[in-house]
Amino acid sequence: MTDPGGSRLVKVTVNLSPAAADALTGLAAGQRSSRTDALNRALRVAYLMHDLAPDGHFRIVKPDGVPVDVYLV
Numbered sequence: 001m002t003d004p005g006g007s008r009l010v011k012v013t014v015n016l017s018p019a020a021a022d023a024l025t026g027l028a029a030g031q032r033s034s035r036t037d038a039l040n041r042a043l044r045v046a047y048l049m050h051d052l053a054p055d056g057h058f059r060i061v062k063p064d065g066v067p068v069d070v071y072l073v
Helices: 018-031 035-052
Strands: 057-061 067-071
Touching: 018 035
Parallel strands: none
Antiparallel strands: 057 067
């Protein structure tokens, strides 16, 4: 099995809570993609967020200049 970029895919089995399964389905629908593609994208984003904020916290500044603290859960 390969992804659209031609790389080999690794098959894994996961157990999702109903809420996480619903979130994955909604994410895929919003991206007009498969759940596999949505999960791959979500994991890459989660890894990037961890790289940017290994302690799970970072601050962003909204366009109006208001800072917002973000905590990854």
